[in-house]
Amino acid sequence: MAYALYRKYRSKSLDEVVGQQHVTDILARALKAGRISHAYLLTGPRGVGKTSVARILAHEINGLPYDESTTHLDIIEIDAASNNGVEDVRDLREKVQLAPVSAAKKVYIIDEVHMLSKAAFNALLKTLEEPPEHVVFILATTDLDKLPATVISRTQRYGFRAISEQDAIAHLRHIAKQEGITIDDASLALIAKRGDGSFRDSISLLDQLANLADAKKGITVELIEEMLGLAPQEVLQDILAAVQAHDLRRVVELLQNLQSQGMGAQTIASQLIERITQDLTDQPQLVPLLDALLEVAKSSAPDMKLLAVLGSFAVETKPHKTVALAAPVLEVSATIEELSKKATKKKPAEPTPVQPARPAAAQKEAPQPVKTESSPVPTSEFSWEKLVEHTRQHFVALYSVLSKCKHELDGNEMTLYTGNAFYKKKLDDAKYSPMLYQALAAIGSPQLTVQTIPSSPPPKSSQAASVAAIMGGGEEVSLDADIAPAAA
Incomplete structure (x- = not known):
C-alpha cells in the first residue's frame, strides 16, 4: 500500500523525532527510569510531531513496537474535534474502568483536546485527576490558550517548537534522496520556508511537487512559485526599486501583472515583507514601508490596501516647481498685474526681504517666538546635514523619515515640512519625538524647538507667495509661464 510521504516517513521511535530533542530526551529518561505519569499534555504548532510522539509514547509505556500500519486494542485514539460532547466524555469515563485487554496500561490519546466543550471538560476533570491505575491520558493540542487551567494543572506539559528551516531542509533532503527526487x-x-515550521506541510508540499516535476529537470524554484502562486523574487525586487525611484506607473504595472496571474494581495505583501526583512540592515529607509505592509493582511480590501500602501510611498514628496491652482486664470493674471504695478510705483527706502507665506494652519499651531537681542540664534551653529547624518548613525528609524523632510529655521524654532500626514504622524509620535530632540542636543542645538507641517515648504518667490496666500496656500508657481490675457 502506497502511503503519502509524510506518513511513510513518520517517526517510529523517540530517537527519530527531529527538532524536539528537548521533549524526547526527557521522555526517554522518564521511561527508562519507569516514571510514568497518569496524564501528559503535548502542545505546539501543527505538523511538528505531537501526534507521532503521543503514539510512540503510548507504545513505549506498554513496551510495544510502534508500527504505523497496526493498531492495538489498549491504545485508543480519540479526535476531540468530532467527539467533543459531554456524552462522549461520559462514555469514555465508563470505559476507562475496564482493565486493559493485553497491555500493561490502557492509553487514551485525545487529539485536538481544546475542541472539547466546556461541559465535556468538566466531565473529564475528575477522571483526569484521579484515573484508574491502569489508565494513561495523552492530550495533544495546537491551542493551549483554550484549555481550562484546571486541565493543564492536572497534566505533565511538554511544549513542542516550530521546526527550524535548517532541520526541515536536512530532513527534506534525506527524503528526496531516499525517494530519488531531483x-x-x-x-x-x-519548501522549508513555505512549510512555516511544519514538517507535515513541508513533506506534503515535496510530495505534490514530486508528482508535478519534470523527470529530467526535477523540482525547481520556478515550479514551486507557479504551484503556490508566488511572485518571482526578481519581480518583488523590481517593485521595491520602483517604489524607491518614485515610479508610481511602474509600481501599478507590476502589481497588475502579478494580480492578473492570480496572485493575491496578501501573498504579495507577505513576500515583500520577507524581502524587506532580509535586506533591512542595508536599506533602513524601507522601515516605514515594512510597517505599512503589515496592515495589508488586516484590511477588508487587501488589493486596494496594498495598492494604496505602495502608491503612497511611490509618490514623489519633493515640492514641484509648478502646481495647478484652483482659481480662474483671469483672477491670477489680474492679481499678478496688480502686484507688479504696486512694486513699480512704490519703492521702499530700505529693501526688506519678503518672508515666505506660511500656511494658516501652521501659524495657528505654533506661535512665533518673540525675538530679543539676548535670544540665542542657532542658525549659525545648526547644521541640517549634521542632524541627518547623526540620525542615520544612531536612530535609523528616525532617519528614514527625517531624510524625506525639508526644514526652515526661525530663531530657536525649526519647522519640518514632512510632505504628507503619514510622516508628520511618525515625527510627532512619542517614539520618534524624543529621538529628534536627543539628536539636536547631540549636534549642539538643544535650544531648538520643532514643529511639523504635513505639506511641502511654502514658495520662496515674493510674487508667488502673495498669489499663494490669496489662493489659500500652495506650492511655488512658475511666473514665467505665459498667461492668456483676459477677454474683453
Whole structure:
C-alpha cells in the first residue's frame, strides 16, 4: 500500500523525532527510569510531531513496537474535534474502568483536546485527576490558550517548537534522496520556508511537487512559485526599486501583472515583507514601508490596501516647481498685474526681504517666538546635514523619515515640512519625538524647538507667495509661464 510521504516517513521511535530533542530526551529518561505519569499534555504548532510522539509514547509505556500500519486494542485514539460532547466524555469515563485487554496500561490519546466543550471538560476533570491505575491520558493540542487551567494543572506539559528551516531542509533532503527526487538547495530552502515550521506541510508540499516535476529537470524554484502562486523574487525586487525611484506607473504595472496571474494581495505583501526583512540592515529607509505592509493582511480590501500602501510611498514628496491652482486664470493674471504695478510705483527706502507665506494652519499651531537681542540664534551653529547624518548613525528609524523632510529655521524654532500626514504622524509620535530632540542636543542645538507641517515648504518667490496666500496656500508657481490675457 502506497502511503503519502509524510506518513511513510513518520517517526517510529523517540530517537527519530527531529527538532524536539528537548521533549524526547526527557521522555526517554522518564521511561527508562519507569516514571510514568497518569496524564501528559503535548502542545505546539501543527505538523511538528505531537501526534507521532503521543503514539510512540503510548507504545513505549506498554513496551510495544510502534508500527504505523497496526493498531492495538489498549491504545485508543480519540479526535476531540468530532467527539467533543459531554456524552462522549461520559462514555469514555465508563470505559476507562475496564482493565486493559493485553497491555500493561490502557492509553487514551485525545487529539485536538481544546475542541472539547466546556461541559465535556468538566466531565473529564475528575477522571483526569484521579484515573484508574491502569489508565494513561495523552492530550495533544495546537491551542493551549483554550484549555481550562484546571486541565493543564492536572497534566505533565511538554511544549513542542516550530521546526527550524535548517532541520526541515536536512530532513527534506534525506527524503528526496531516499525517494530519488531531483531537487536543488534553493528549492529545498523555499519548501522549508513555505512549510512555516511544519514538517507535515513541508513533506506534503515535496510530495505534490514530486508528482508535478519534470523527470529530467526535477523540482525547481520556478515550479514551486507557479504551484503556490508566488511572485518571482526578481519581480518583488523590481517593485521595491520602483517604489524607491518614485515610479508610481511602474509600481501599478507590476502589481497588475502579478494580480492578473492570480496572485493575491496578501501573498504579495507577505513576500515583500520577507524581502524587506532580509535586506533591512542595508536599506533602513524601507522601515516605514515594512510597517505599512503589515496592515495589508488586516484590511477588508487587501488589493486596494496594498495598492494604496505602495502608491503612497511611490509618490514623489519633493515640492514641484509648478502646481495647478484652483482659481480662474483671469483672477491670477489680474492679481499678478496688480502686484507688479504696486512694486513699480512704490519703492521702499530700505529693501526688506519678503518672508515666505506660511500656511494658516501652521501659524495657528505654533506661535512665533518673540525675538530679543539676548535670544540665542542657532542658525549659525545648526547644521541640517549634521542632524541627518547623526540620525542615520544612531536612530535609523528616525532617519528614514527625517531624510524625506525639508526644514526652515526661525530663531530657536525649526519647522519640518514632512510632505504628507503619514510622516508628520511618525515625527510627532512619542517614539520618534524624543529621538529628534536627543539628536539636536547631540549636534549642539538643544535650544531648538520643532514643529511639523504635513505639506511641502511654502514658495520662496515674493510674487508667488502673495498669489499663494490669496489662493489659500500652495506650492511655488512658475511666473514665467505665459498667461492668456483676459477677454474683453
